Amino acid sequence: MSMFSTGILVLTSPLQTLPLRIAPVLSSAAQLVDRTLYVHLHPGLNLTSGTQPRPVFISPVVDLSTLITRLYNNAADVCGHLDVRVLLTNIRAQPAAGGGNAAPNCPFPTPQPLFHSPDVVLTDFALQDPHQSNQVQQCLEKYTGHCYVCGPGISSVLLHPQLVELQEKGDEPKCDQEQKAGPMETYSDVVVGGTFDRLHGAHKTLLSISCLLANRRFVIGVCDQAMLKKKVLKELIEPYSVRVQRLQEFLQDTKPSLQVEILPLEDPFGVSIVDPLLKCIVVSEETRKGGEAVNRKRAENDLPPLVLHEIQVLKDAHRNEIEEEKISSSSLRSRLLGTLLNPPKGSPHLPPTPYVIGLTGSSGSGKSSVAKQLEVLGAVRIDCDKLGHEVYQPGAHCYRRVLEVFGSEILNEDKTINRRVLASKVFGNQARLKCLTDIVWPEIAILVKQAVNQARKEGRGVCVVDAAVLLEAGWIDLVHEVWVIIIPEEEAVTRITERDGVSKEDALCRLQSQWPSSKQVKYANVVLSTLWESEVTRKQVLKAWNLLQKRI
Numbered sequence: 001m002s003m004f005s006t007g008i009l010v011l012t013s014p015l016q017t018l019p020l021r022i023a024p025v026l027s028s029a030a031q032l033v034d035r036t037l038y039v040h041l042h043p044g045l046n047l048t049s050g051t052q053p054r055p056v057f058i059s060p061v062v063d064l065s066t067l068i069t070r071l072y073n074n075a076a077d078v079c080g081h082l083d084v085r086v087l088l089t090n091i092r093a094q095p096a097a098g099g100g101n102a103a104p105n106c107p108f109p110t111p112q113p114l115f116h117s118p119d120v121v122l123t124d125f126a127l128q129d130p131h132q133s134n135q136v137q138q139c140l141e142k143y144t145g146h147c148y149v150c151g152p153g154i155s156s157v158l159l160h161p162q163l164v165e166l167q168e169k170g171d172e173p174k175c176d177q178e179q180k181a182g183p184m185e186t187y188s189d190v191v192v193g194g195t196f197d198r199l200h201g202a203h204k205t206l207l208s209i210s211c212l213l214a215n216r217r218f219v220i221g222v223c224d225q226a227m228l229k230k231k232v233l234k235e236l237i238e239p240y241s242v243r244v245q246r247l248q249e250f251l252q253d254t255k256p257s258l259q260v261e262i263l264p265l266e267d268p269f270g271v272s273i274v275d276p277l278l279k280c281i282v283v284s285e286e287t288r289k290g291g292e293a294v295n296r297k298r299a300e301n302d303l304p305p306l307v308l309h310e311i312q313v314l315k316d317a318h319r320n321e322i323e324e325e326k327i328s329s330s331s332l333r334s335r336l337l338g339t340l341l342n343p344p345k346g347s348p349h350l351p352p353t354p355y356v357i358g359l360t361g362s363s364g365s366g367k368s369s370v371a372k373q374l375e376v377l378g379a380v381r382i383d384c385d386k387l388g389h390e391v392y393q394p395g396a397h398c399y400r401r402v403l404e405v406f407g408s409e410i411l412n413e414d415k416t417i418n419r420r421v422l423a424s425k426v427f428g429n430q431a432r433l434k435c436l437t438d439i440v441w442p443e444i445a446i447l448v449k450q451a452v453n454q455a456r457k458e459g460r461g462v463c464v465v466d467a468a469v470l471l472e473a474g475w476i477d478l479v480h481e482v483w484v485i486i487i488p489e490e491e492a493v494t495r496i497t498e499r500d501g502v503s504k505e506d507a508l509c510r511l512q513s514q515w516p517s518s519k520q521v522k523y524a525n526v527v528l529s530t531l532w533e534s535e536v537t538r539k540q541v542l543k544a545w546n547l548l549q550k551r552i
């Protein structure tokens with residue numbers, strides 16, 4: 001069981017062995033810490049020498065970037081629940097001949113404050129004599145206090161037992177990769193670009209390696225609205241301000257000495273093609289072509305090319321059939337589907353049973369198929385399109401009113417209302433649509449309440465109100481929770497034209513009569529998407545249903 005919220009892990013093993021020892025060390029740390037795990041690197045630190053060790057600057061070497069990549073990769077595998085941050089304050093480039101802006105032998109700065117105050121310091125330091133345990137712990141606590149601002153009562157834990165076990169078994173891992181301990185080329189001004197949604201291990205690797213490469217300034221272009229249009233599940237991307245805040249916090253912890261500039265990216269290039277001071281751009285195998293395009297544009301602008309520093313893309317060990325091989329934000333977003341994104345606000349005005357879910361989403365989003373799946377799982381399905389059609393029956397209250405407003409040209413020969421004709425009059429004309437909905441929504445709402453009451457009498461536990469424009473109609477008060485189904489607009493248009501035999505323009509008109517899914521998602525407790533194969537939707541619905549059963 002975890003005992004601490006935030007820990008600092010001081011890694012003392014030599015750089016050559018550390019990459020392969022890191023997984024057991026992280027999993028031991030994860031048993032003690034449950035929120036943030038800072039990692040401080042001091043290869044070769046001796047905590048038993050008799051004199052109190054002091055923090056020193058370490059030169060960035062190529063090994064370090066391998067280690068950081070491995071560390072974030074392992075962290076995703078063995079302690080995915082932890083926010084791991086490798087601290088790079090003590091990593092500084094050698095001064096250039098004849099002076100420079102960094103000096104490993106200059107005095108170490110005053111202790112650095114961290115965003116989350118550490119409760120515990122942990123280390124992989126291998127203790128030879130167990131009697132020295134107290135002395136080593138005191139030494140470690142003092143050392144950490146020189147580096148970072150820690151609370152007065154900070155505890156310390158030596159993680160060595162697990163590592164000793166590893167050594168005793170004779171399987172001390174050997175680093176199989178060719179050692180590349182050469183110094184790392186560093187640059188005054190480094191740039192990267194990205195969406196940085198739900199900051200994950202691959203982002204942290206990219207940012208940390210950029211911090212190693214940058215001596216003075218780090219410029220980050222963050223995709224803004226125009227750049228998000230084609231992203232999968234774009235509705236679930238965190239707002240720009242949240243993404244920027246997370247970046248700032250991470251970088252302030254990671255390397256506070258850097259001048260960080262975060263700018264909105266409205267096109268694929270941003271400032272990278274106009275800033276003369278930039279020297280290096282950090283790319284992955286996937287984005288290398290983008291980096292080359294930046295250099296072509298810089299040449300057109302008479303600017304020198306940027307050094308392209310390519311980093312390794314992290315593989316996602318937990319990916320499923322719809323997710324990418326690499327660790328990606330879109331995979332993280334797809335894992336949110338079916339989960340409770342926002343807890344319901346509480347509906348004291350509604351009887352607690354049956355529990356009513358308002359299921360909504362744009363036309364063509366697949367609401368009906370999801371509602372039917374929920375019905376199979378045990379919910380009572382209330383189909384509002386169908387109830388809406390009932391209110392047009394000759395003799396019904398709405399029939400007369402609709403005729404008064406829209407005239408007899410909407411009638412079939414048998415005097416029933418021709419909904420197709422009515423649809424052509426209202427979709428694409430907000431004022432006429434409002435005239436219609438002002439008449440029919442109150443009547444449909446009465447039918448919905450009657451259906452819910454009936455379900456209560458029958459002792460049913462859950463009702464699903466399948467309503468295309470639930471939010472637009474202000475029916476949020478009729479339900480305990482809102483579930484929204486999202487699909488990209490192009491996909492909705494294709495489905496509507498194929499299913500209903502209407503033109504692309506008519507399909508668009510209908511969609512534009514509804515709220516965009518980005519707006520619907522703001523009111524959603526649960527979000528689902530029918531974008532993939534039916535089996536994927538089925539799993540999402542089952543997940544949402546099972547989670548619902550646990551909370552009601």
Ligand SMILES: CC(=O)SCCNC(=O)CCNC(=O)[C@H](O)C(C)(C)COP(=O)(O)OP(=O)(O)OC[C@H]1O[C@@H](n2cnc3c(N)ncnc32)[C@H](O)[C@@H]1OP(=O)(O)O
Pocket residue numbers: 362363364365367384385388389419420422423426433436437440441444466467468469470473475510513514
């Ligand atoms: C609050 C609610 O959601 S109640 C359920 C929706 N009904 C209404 O809002 C009542 C007004 N609408 C209507 O009466 C009918 O849709 C008509 C007469 C305009 C057209 O009738 P029909 O041609 O039979 O179409 P149907 O009722 O099946 O609706 C077709 C599509 O229009 C969309 N639609 C229906 N009403 C509206 C509306 N008020 N605003 C925007 N789109 C709407 C639906 O999303 C539906 O697509 P979907 O099944 O893929 O979700």
